[in-house]
Amino acid sequence: MMLTALNTQTRHGEVCPLDTTLKVITGKWKSIILCRLMKQELRYSELLRTLPGCTRRMLSLQLSQLEADHIIQKEVDPTYTPIKTSYHLTELGQSLVPIIQAMDQWGAQYIKTLERTTD
Amino acid sequence: MMLTALNTQTRHGEVCPLDTTLKVITGKWKSIILCRLMKQELRYSELLRTLPGCTRRMLSLQLSQLEADHIIQKEVDPTYTPIKTSYHLTELGQSLVPIIQAMDQWGAQYIKTLERTTD
DNA sequence: CGGGATCCCCCCAGATACTG
């Protein structure tokens, strides 16, 4: 599994770490997956249940990309039957939490500001 | 011109300001446009010149979305001929700068970490 | 100079079925 984030970091003809960060967290379900895993480790089916509208295919894709980028880690417990897999943030993923929280707060303030000015 | 950011904030069936923020800055050229405009006001053609690979169509699209979301402001100077337009960050756009810088720093650290661990 | 309109192609993601 290749890293997905570093491949296109020079898309604009120059190194841009901001783009690397965006590539890591941008994806139809990545941000909300990260929100879930910030709070607790979760199993595949648990994640699926808390993501209404997300197909198994998409969940697999998003999870595998986050894992390839070393943001989350997958744990398979072979003692369970049927199989049990769970996902949790890596240390690198944990380091992203403050950024995510800052973006969440900015978004909330942004929404409030626009509600005042556009009504 | 409609806001682009607020329309899908409940995509997952719940309000998620993080997604609003991501929607504002995610786009094929938005992040690098913001990087440019953080430093100085620029004209359409100046922006285009510093974005190798970006077509005029895409530049127009990305700029109009950023403007619709009140992140940048467009200024048309009618005294010039031919027409002269320039773009600069709004106050709301300025408030995004610390987030962008934090994401840029995280990305740089991320790249360094992965270079150590994957080599 | 700073765009908009149109055509067209390719890729992303949904639907569905299959598997260890």
Next chain:
DNA sequence: CAGTATCTGGGGGGATCCCG
């Protein structure tokens, strides 16, 4: 339970042309 394989369509974005 936790995925993968295949098919298919709809939309994003490139190329091109037009306009005030």
